[in-house]
Amino acid sequence: MSDPRANDLSTYSLRLGDDALIAAQRTAEWIAAAPQLEEDVALGNIGLDQLGQARSLLQYAGTVEGAGRSEDDLAYFRDEREFLNLQLCELPNGDFAQTIAKLLYFATYQHLLYEELRGGTDETLAGVAGKAVKEVAYHVDHATQWVLRLGDGTDESHRRMQAGLDAMWPYTAELFASDELVQRLDVAVDPSTLEEEWLRRVNQVIDESTCERPTSAYQHSGGRDGRHTEHFGYLLAELQHVARSHPGASW
């Protein structure tokens, strides 16, 4: 690819698409394992929304790249270091409270990001974001309701909710890390501009839930450069093994 701007745009779309794809894969792990039937359906729907966003974004990344790679090629035939998703998205689900904490952090971030992106000048990204922002509003709402219910519930649910919020916190700084690419690419949203509002919204939910705002000096990073946690390879193995075992198969 010779055009540097196309290269940036493709990489940017890939980042957002990978976030959505990997989040969808983790969310879907709850299907048939959620604490109640309604929750099973809710998480299944949330995962499906994320997957739909991933498809559009990966398809666009492939088109802009111009090397003939489809959304499936990008999802199934890249290796670990080629994925650019946030580490937060790939973390194991843990218990239900941990999953909900992850959803609160991620969906609030996605909501702010898509709100900005839908007013942007790139027609495709604005289209995907305009569609997704309405879906993600439901994800934020769902996570919020659970954080309040668990945090302000029994001693045990409070303890678990606090532990979930604390466990996911060291992966949140990465959401707002700026780099040369987002500063250079005119249609990209610099995520550092979202941090203040994100903190305000998330803190409001945490305060209301009677949990403590997490504090952690150490913050992980590296997802945007293809450096991932030790859990990621296992996730990819499950995501990719059918497509790789039967290349070219269709169903």
Next chain:
Amino acid sequence: MVSDTAIFEAVGEVADPEVPVLTIADLGVLRGVRHEGDEVVVTITPTYSGCPAMDLIKHEVELTLDSLHLKGRVETVLSPAWTTDWMSDEGKAKLTEYGIAPPTGRRAVGGPVSLSLTLRCPLCGSPDTSELSRFGSTSCKSLWRCNSCREPFDHFKAI
């Protein structure tokens, strides 16, 4: 040449696979029909990004074009984003008859103030209903229960 309007009416009869009483024209999923040379281009839009019915709808539209002996293709567009405002009044009436509460035209979440909206039970008409889950049997629906007749019912979410 078959006119764009006639083609629109014909492919508009394709039924939604999840809610078969609704056609894609009722839903507002069918966006438009145009000619590019002698090729017909039909544009459709998903209700939700991950809507799994889109592939089947696309296939059914292609079959309809075939039956009209037309050469054509189906394009999916995301913008402007689908909202429940695209659903026709006829579509909303059909939904109620089918036992699904139609969208109210207001979103349940995302505004500055969270509102608790009441819905009429599509089965007995009572306004005494409660939401069981924001997420229902498909992405576009939420699950409710009528406190009068005790029947659960689906609500087509307003987005």
